[in-house]
Amino acid sequence: MTKTISVLLAVLAGIFGVPAWAQMQVHDPMVRMVPPGQPISAAFMILHNHGMEEKILVKVHSDLASAVELHNHIMADGMMKMRRIDSVVIPGHSQVELKPGGLHIMLIGLSRNLQVGEQVSIELEFADSERLAVTAPVQMVKERHSQSDHTKHTD
Secondary structure (H helix, E strand, C coil): CCCHHHHHHHHHHHCCCHHHHHEEEEEEEEEEEECHHHHHHHHHHHEEEECCEEEEEEECCCCCCEEEEEEEEEEEECEEEEEEEEEEEECCCCEEEEEECEEEEEEEECCCCCCCCEEEEEEECCCCCCCCEEEEEECCCCCCCCCCCCCCEEE
């Protein structure tokens, strides 16, 4: 009987795929280590959508910073510039990487100095009101691009 139930559950999981509560998953989250007194940092991660429909990340929350914003880097006038954006779309059965030099989360007005290895709580909020709690370790980041000047944001 137990074997029959196990097989039935496996078949149902194969038919319906990942449960609704697990459609969005986060891989490799991290917060950039910055020197003491630096008021701004960034968070990076891979957002994986296991669902069929797109998910739209519209807000990010963290008690580490007074403001948390979604940002992207774009090439404008021959220079790489950072811009605040309203949302990040994660297509169904796809993933989007938040990384240095691309899409990322800005943590502005840090409430304390960061320590390598400490865990930072971040909450992702999607357009459908779903929220996903993430714990991201503070780590040193080696960038592919030169470090952007976060003091010259343009909206």
